[in-house]
């Protein structure tokens with residue numbers, strides 16, 4: 001998006017916020033009036049909170065902003081990502097930016113592709129009672145219980161594939177009756193799959209060779225010697241892929257390493 005267009009979008013959003021109706025929300029029991037158009041994250045900032053932790057990408061990817069809330073007259077405990085969920089009147093909410101979970105330490109280089117590696121590191125995987133609470137609480141709709149079942153069956157490929165959308169927010173751990181650290185288990189399955197089981201991508205090997213090449217290293221050295229102003233200018237003047245580019249789009253400039 002061009003700078004002018006981006007500024008217009010920001011101004012439009014600010015105008016919408018100014019015009020928006022104020023609604024009450026309760027953060028850790030305290031009532032605040034916030035514009036109804038805001039996400040929970042922006043509403044918290046509007047209410048005066050400052051995010052030092054519990055906020056990363058603001059785009060639903062990093063998993064740092066898990067939130068739990070209830071709505072009036074509704075017994076369900078609901079979950080969401082603060083950066084993606086829009087506030088609702090009278091919601092009672094709190095942030096869970098981190099949830100403690102047992103994390104095994106291992107020397108990854110020494111791990112084999114066998115499921116017994118996961119069984120050894122996370123024997124609690126067999127404490128799963130298949131209640132499916134983990135799946136119900138996942139804001140990314142990962143079928144967490146199915147992933148754990150795949151691990152128990154020794155099917156690392158299935159576990160890795162099914163858990164690909166996991167963003168490590170930790171909400172699954174917060175509801176688990178068997179006290180499993182699902183998100184760490186799923187991450188280990190993906191690591192094993194990616195490094196030991198999935199077929200090698202030739203183009204990745206080529207890219208690594210290019211990155212090691214002298215031409216690329218010289219370009220990096222040049223960048224490292226640039227000051228902030230030069231880097232900003234370079235960044236702003238870079239060629240960007242148009243939003244509606246087709247699959248055959250290629251950059252006009254081909255002088256990159």
Ligand code: FES
Pocket residue numbers: 054055056057058059060061062063064065081082083084
């Ligand atoms: S801040 Fe990254 S997922 Fe919300």
